[in-house]
Amino acid sequence: MKTDDDAPLHLRLAGIIRLGLGGGRGPTDAYVFDPHRLALPSWAMALGDSGPAALLVTLDRHLDVVVPRRPEAVPDRSAGLRALDEHARWELDVRNYDHILAAMEAGLVGDALFIARTRPRGAFAGDTYVDTKGRSHRLVVVPTVDRASEAWSHPAPGDAVRDVLEDAERVLLDVDLDCFTSLSDADPTTVLPWPRAIIREFLLPEGCEPFWDAVLQRAVALTLAREPHHCGGLLASGELFRDAADVLFRELLRVEPP
Template sequence: MDDSQRHLRLAGIIRLALGGGRGPRDAYVFDPHRLALPAWACALGEDGPPALLVTLDRHLDLVVPAAPAAVPDRSAGLRALDEHARWHLDVRNYDHVLAAMEAGLVGDALVLARATPRGASTAEHYVDTRGRPHRLVVVPTVDRAAEAYATPAPGDRVREVLEAAERVLLDVDLDCFTSLSDADPTTVLPWPRDIIREYLLPPDSESFWEAVLGRCVALTLAREPHHCGGLLASGRLFQDVAEVLFRELLRTEPP
């Protein structure tokens, strides 16, 4: 099976070819976020440098895997990484980013997230079990990332990691566009389309997005319905996010 057909072995992962527009030519859509690991392996292949991960999420998915040294190296192949993601990563879907660093798929990470799950790393660096250092740059929103890119203040590292990247993976968790209800913290409130647009495309963010998309080799999109109000609510949210993400940011037709 040639490289263009490898994704057909990845159950539950839909590969989309993005025509025209700007940025990546491939997108991978799935439900549990830990399936990003085989999707990134499929997108990057077994050769070439690790990619910078730019991930948009509600949660800071920087929990160390339970057995980091057991994460297969990317040279072990797509099947090994796919099996590891499904059977060994946390079902809470919080440890796939550091697992990808252990696998040699991801170098540094620019993480746009607002909530810190129990056990998530808040350090500025992660040294994997192979001894490789990784920068962890965390900002809460796109407008803060865009500001840090355009006019870096002392300590800002957004421009630093983007300029150092040879390849970029853009990763989006659908629950990034939700909030928990103040009246009932167990209730998830999906954002309307105008708020999604305001978050993704704030004023003066174009130079930031050009830096991300100019070297972006793939988009991964996790639907996470249990974090987005259920199947029906997440389906409606996906439609709204797709209109902004694909049509307005990537300038291509939504799936």
């Protein structure tokens, strides 16, 4: 990756915290940030300038597949970390829903497996995205880890979870903290963070180990977006991060939480 000096790359990325995850299973690095669009430079740092594009496995409340305003303007990964970081901060939408297709345009992400429950207005509706360079990217969508696990272990006609995982050399595991929230039925503007037991039930349903083994043995990095404005505010999101990190790190990745 190109930088202006010899400082460690993660120290050049304001607002992105890099964590070492040695000793567990799965990725050895994690990147934590608030706005989800900062996943773009984090993925660039995790993957480097070369090698095959990665399969993205992302867990989110929203399906972040809105096409960037100017997809042809997304820098290629060969342009370097600074170009991708600046593009994420200044060109991608502040609503944080176009970074995944931007990563496909950049050549960082190939196919994507989405574990997401809602589709924002304007989201790309197809199951294949063809980028401006003519490359095709499969978009596989399931609503829960339980459904992804079932599609891995016992695929039904039309299920593609096993196909994209088996074709992947590298995986980027991505989590938006608002995956573990719901909107209040009484007041749709109120966000309800899930308790730890519900997070555990969602992330680690019965029979999920074969699916998670397939993901984690290929995973090169975890990215975690805190998105406090989608998680009930700073204090509520801090408590949710603590509970989610306990399940995600200690129980899924088998490392101590950050």
